[in-house]
Amino acid sequence: MHDMYREIILDHARNPRHPGVIDQADVEYEDYNPLCGDRLHLTLKVDENNVITDVAWEGEGCAISQATASMLGDEIIGKTLDEVKQITKEDIFDLVGIPLTMNRVKCALLSLKVLQIGIHGKEHWQKIEDEGEE
Amino acid sequence: MTDQVQIFDVDTLRADFPILQQMHHDGVPLVYLDNAASSQKPRQVIETIDDYYRRYNANVHRGVHKLSEEATAAYEEARIKIRHFINAASKREIIFTSGTTDSINLVAQSWGRANLQAGDVVLSTVMEHHSNIVPWQLLAAEKGIVVKYVPLLPDGTLDLEAYTRFLRDEPVKLVTVMHVSNVLGTINPVQEMARQAHDAGALILVDGAQSTPHLPVDVQAIDADFYAFSGHKMLGPTGIGVLYGKRELLEAMPPWKGGGDMIATVRLEGSTWNDLPYKFEAGTPIIAGAIGLGAAVDYLTALGMDKVQAHEHAITEYALERLAEVPGLTLLGPADAAKRGAVTAFTLDGIHAHDVAQVLDAHGIAVRAGHHCAMPLHEIYGTGASARASFYVYNTPQEVDALIAGLYKVKETFAI
Numbered sequence: 001m002h003d004m005y006r007e008i009i010l011d012h013a014r015n016p017r018h019p020g021v022i023d024q025a026d027v028e029y030e031d032y033n034p035l036c037g038d039r040l041h042l043t044l045k046v047d048e049n050n051v052i053t054d055v056a057w058e059g060e061g062c063a064i065s066q067a068t069a070s071m072l073g074d075e076i077i078g079k080t081l082d083e084v085k086q087i088t089k090e091d092i093f094d095l096v097g098i099p100l101t102m103n104r105v106k107c108a109l110l111s112l113k114v115l116q117i118g119i120h121g122k123e124h125w126q127k128i129e130d131e132g133e134e
Numbered sequence: 135m136t137d138q139v140q141i142f143d144v145d146t147l148r149a150d151f152p153i154l155q156q157m158h159h160d161g162v163p164l165v166y167l168d169n170a171a172s173s174q175k176p177r178q179v180i181e182t183i184d185d186y187y188r189r190y191n192a193n194v195h196r197g198v199h200k201l202s203e204e205a206t207a208a209y210e211e212a213r214i215k216i217r218h219f220i221n222a223a224s225k226r227e228i229i230f231t232s233g234t235t236d237s238i239n240l241v242a243q244s245w246g247r248a249n250l251q252a253g254d255v256v257l258s259t260v261m262e263h264h265s266n267i268v269p270w271q272l273l274a275a276e277k278g279i280v281v282k283y284v285p286l287l288p289d290g291t292l293d294l295e296a297y298t299r300f301l302r303d304e305p306v307k308l309v310t311v312m313h314v315s316n317v318l319g320t321i322n323p324v325q326e327m328a329r330q331a332h333d334a335g336a337l338i339l340v341d342g343a344q345s346t347p348h349l350p351v352d353v354q355a356i357d358a359d360f361y362a363f364s365g366h367k368m369l370g371p372t373g374i375g376v377l378y379g380k381r382e383l384l385e386a387m388p389p390w391k392g393g394g395d396m397i398a399t400v401r402l403e404g405s406t407w408n409d410l411p412y413k414f415e416a417g418t419p420i421i422a423g424a425i426g427l428g429a430a431v432d433y434l435t436a437l438g439m440d441k442v443q444a445h446e447h448a449i450t451e452y453a454l455e456r457l458a459e460v461p462g463l464t465l466l467g468p469a470d471a472a473k474r475g476a477v478t479a480f481t482l483d484g485i486h487a488h489d490v491a492q493v494l495d496a497h498g499i500a501v502r503a504g505h506h507c508a509m510p511l512h513e514i515y516g517t518g519a520s521a522r523a524s525f526y527v528y529n530t531p532q533e534v535d536a537l538i539a540g541l542y543k544v545k546e547t548f549a550i
Contacts, residue, residue, distance in 0.1 A: 034399070
């Protein structure tokens with residue numbers, strides 16, 4: 001089996017954590033990877049202290065984008081919105097734990113893109129996306 | 135001039151250009167002085183393009199396979215090189231186009247159509263290339279905007295007092311001006327013009343086709359809202375050019391061309407747009423062209439643009455001095471080399487420019503003849519055509535001497 005599909009990725013891709021849509025969500029956002037057609041829809045519950053209490057993903061995509069969303073969901077429950085703001089591309093690469101080729105980076109980053117734009121806006125996301133690439 | 139210390143080793147540099155190694159015909163060496171039309175390409179650029187087609191040709195941004203990965207990486211790396219070359223704030227501000235003409239049309243059709251209304255003034259100048267006149271005339275016919283032109287002073291520089299008056303008295307929404315004239319050679323004070331345009335609430339588009347190849351360009355120092363240039367005039371291939379635009383302007387602009395790569399989602403009811411810069415790069419881009427332009431930028435950066443400018447200034451100064459010796463020759467544009475780029479257009483009394491160019495060609499000297507896509511400017515100068523010798527990094531004072539000797543042969547041929 002190729003390195004890119006190590007067991008944990010396949011596990012999250014087959015059995016994604018946090019599936020579905022949260023009713024009366026505090027944050028809701030959907031975006032795409034236009035290059036391969038992946039779609040991710042995010043809903044979040046946030047308490048009065050800006051702590052994320054629940055997360056749900058809905059959409060379709062490849063094993064990398066689905067598994068990353070699933071793992072990122074685990075990561076952010078219990079974090080504040082400000083803490084989420086600090087999550088970088090590198091954090092996602094660490095989570096995935098395998099080297100990604102350039103075009104697959106887009107797949108791996110889709111969930112972070114949806115999360116960051118949903119909470120902190122497009123400009124903040126593009127800052128994260130461009131880091132180290134200028 | 136010939137005794138001066140060389141700014142860089144032109145002989146070594148010339149060895150990089152395969153086309154300069156050939157004889158024009160019958161043992162006559164090629165003297166290429168048509169650089170304002172298109173430059174020659176060093177082997178580093180030719181080999182980079184060849185390598186792409188031989189080794190990793192594939193579409194970009196789409197495939198997950200190795201070739202596509204490599205092509206995408208090289209294409210995006212070229213964008214970053216160009217961002218640094220003109221000191222843009224972000225790689226997202228670098229839009230690949232097919233050339234300066236395409237870049238200017240993009241601004242006219244996207245920004246212009248969305249932001250200009252009947253009666254608004256686009257302020258151009260009488261020295262512009264047709265590519266910076268006609269797109270605005272097309273928009274005028276469609277939207278009822280008005281195109282006005284800053285006139286010239288007798289020395290071939292822009293009438294900046296008239297410019298200031300236009301900005302004060304007219305509803306100018308956009309100034310669109312060339313950085314360096316492709317006929318007169320005049321270097322326009324675009325930084326000062328940008329400051330005045332902004333004070334008047336107008337944007338400024340700078341046509342950098344004749345400046346980007348020849349002098350250091352800093353779009354942030356100029357404070358240009360848009361800056362357009364072509365690859366093939368700066369050692370790169372044809373078919374590739376750049377539009378720089380300030381990010382907040384590009385973000386707000388609607389797409390111009392629709393198709394693949396520029397979308398986020400497409401539904402039959404409507405579509406949404408991809409992020410910058412891809413929103414303006416519909417369809418499969420000129421991949422080999424972009425990668426080749428990246429190699430050209432590497433070549434120029436290694437030379438140093440300040441040195442490129444110094445070399446050309448020295449050649450131009452020498453050419454002006456020698457051209458002034460030729461009886462019956464009238465130079466167009468500033469006589470002072472400090473005010474101009476490496477372009478010298480002229481007329482010879484009693485001999486049409488096409489005939490001048492034809493006889494020069496017989497002696498291996500390539501110059502341009504005609505109106506150089508600046509008919510209005512030639513009308514102002516009361517001539518239908520001029521001959522133009524334009525210089526670049528590989529030209530030498532000996533080639534200027536060959537041009538002058540050639541001009542005397544032209545006069546001999548026509549017995550003038």
